[in-house]
Amino acid sequence: MLKRETQPSRNSLGASSPEQRIVLCIDFDYFFAQCEELRNPSLKGKPIVICVYSGRTPTSGAVSTANYIARKLGVKSGIPIVQAMKILKDQKGAAFIPMDHEYYETLSEEIMDSLRERADSFEQVSVDEAFLDITARSHSDYGNAEIIGKEIKEEIRERHGLACTIGIGPNKLVSKMAADSAKPDGFRIVRPNEVEQFLKDLPVGKLIGIGPKTEKTLNQNGIKTIGDLAVFPEDKLSELFGKNLGPLFRRMARGEDNYPVRERFPKQFSKIITLKENASTFNFRDDVEPIAKVLSVKLNQTGFKSKTIGIIVITPELKTKTRSKTLSYPTSSEEEIFSIASQLFQEAFGSQGEETLIARRIGVRVANFEEKTKRVGDETESLSKYIL
DNA sequence: ACGCGCGTGAGAC
DNA sequence: TCATGTCTCACGCGCGT
Ligand SMILES: Nc1ncnc2c1ncn2[C@H]1C[C@H](O)[C@@H](COP(=O)(O)OP(=O)(O)OP(=O)(O)O)O1
Ligand SMILES: [Mg+2]
Numbered sequence: 461m462l463k464r465e466t467q468p469s470r471n472s473l474g475a476s477s478p479e480q481r482i483v484l485c486i487d488f489d490y491f492f493a494q495c496e497e498l499r500n501p502s503l504k505g506k507p508i509v510i511c512v513y514s515g516r517t518p519t520s521g522a523v524s525t526a527n528y529i530a531r532k533l534g535v536k537s538g539i540p541i542v543q544a545m546k547i548l549k550d551q552k553g554a555a556f557i558p559m560d561h562e563y564y565e566t567l568s569e570e571i572m573d574s575l576r577e578r579a580d581s582f583e584q585v586s587v588d589e590a591f592l593d594i595t596a597r598s599h600s601d602y603g604n605a606e607i608i609g610k611e612i613k614e615e616i617r618e619r620h621g622l623a624c625t626i627g628i629g630p631n632k633l634v635s636k637m638a639a640d641s642a643k644p645d646g647f648r649i650v651r652p653n654e655v656e657q658f659l660k661d662l663p664v665g666k667l668i669g670i671g672p673k674t675e676k677t678l679n680q681n682g683i684k685t686i687g688d689l690a691v692f693p694e695d696k697l698s699e700l701f702g703k704n705l706g707p708l709f710r711r712m713a714r715g716e717d718n719y720p721v722r723e724r725f726p727k728q729f730s731k732i733i734t735l736k737e738n739a740s741t742f743n744f745r746d747d748v749e750p751i752a753k754v755l756s757v758k759l760n761q762t763g764f765k766s767k768t769i770g771i772i773v774i775t776p777e778l779k780t781k782t783r784s785k786t787l788s789y790p791t792s793s794e795e796e797i798f799s800i801a802s803q804l805f806q807e808a809f810g811s812q813g814e815e816t817l818i819a820r821r822i823g824v825r826v827a828n829f830e831e832k833t834k835r836v837g838d839e840t841e842s843l844s845k846y847i848l
Numbered sequence: 849a850c851g852c853g854c855g856t857g858a859g860a861c
Numbered sequence: 862t863c864a865t866g867t868c869t870c871a872c873g874c875g876c877g878t
Contacts, residue, residue, distance in 0.1 A: 859869085
């Protein structure tokens, strides 16, 4: 019962008519865990859990990712480490490895650099994921796109030793969903005339941007599949999700997405730590200063300065509270970040009186960047990452 | 009406 | 039965212009 699938554009072939793009999405398989296998091949065949230890107790923390052997048993991103330990307690040789983000970042950069050369335009979405616009070099031909995609996949395996999954489609949204449907070690093309069939029977929650909260609301309104969402009255959706998000969801359900593949630049940096014990007051020099230092160094290394400095407090109930302050000038100074963050913490925890805010985790954020040196074509603000 | 600053919430990785 | 860390975007509100 779906209707159309793309939106403007009729033309075929030739240059870059608005929606004859071909977009490739590449996503490395169980990335952090696969990186660990790469430097320690004896791990292969065993369950691997990449852990973010918070330092609260020796085992407290969460799982960053797990390889597919562990995943089959129920270990996945975000669950408590102890829960993963319980799941794997009878598995011989299960490996719990502390996250080594720098190492993964290094491998990622090497691969991303080689990918960038293979695209008309390139967008790195995360440490293990990127979009390549390959419209021109495939001449808008999916046969050519298939050849290019398979070349890339094998090149990464041969040159870098990593398995990845590639999805190809008429836009970022579809290419990403194609990749999601094919992992691990997969390759999938969804052509424009296949988009509707591809999407229609998937649960709405599989749509990028529809998380647990939105899915629940949709389900309560009888919307179970992406196909349901695609034909649900637009005004009702606007009522439920607002006049922008409602229609947006509907367009996404139709596989429509005009958002260009373009380089991204960071807009904020933050650092959050978990306190050894919950606290409503703490030693700024011990807790806040090192955070300010890290952020200052990062700003200086990347050549950004920020006008907005904020703090983040996560309560024992895991609610997030934030306070922020915008300066009339941009800064990267450690002292300044430290001093403003401290002020905001004082304020938030009520220097005197006030109800007592209790923190489980605290953090600092810098945002509102101005570039120190040059600036490249940063552009507009817009709706979601995936649609016009 | 618009842009900005601020706080919150949702989502992705 | 414990719940990381980092980032992006949307929304709603108040405010000044
Ligand atoms: N909730 C999280 N907390 C911390 N780190 C995360 C989280 N989710 C993902 N990551 C990190 C670890 C992942 O290896 C990496 C890439 O994420 P993602 O592509 O979603 O999973 P993955 O690469 O491990 O598995 P796969 O892509 O095969 O499903 O980002
Ligand atoms: Mg991945």
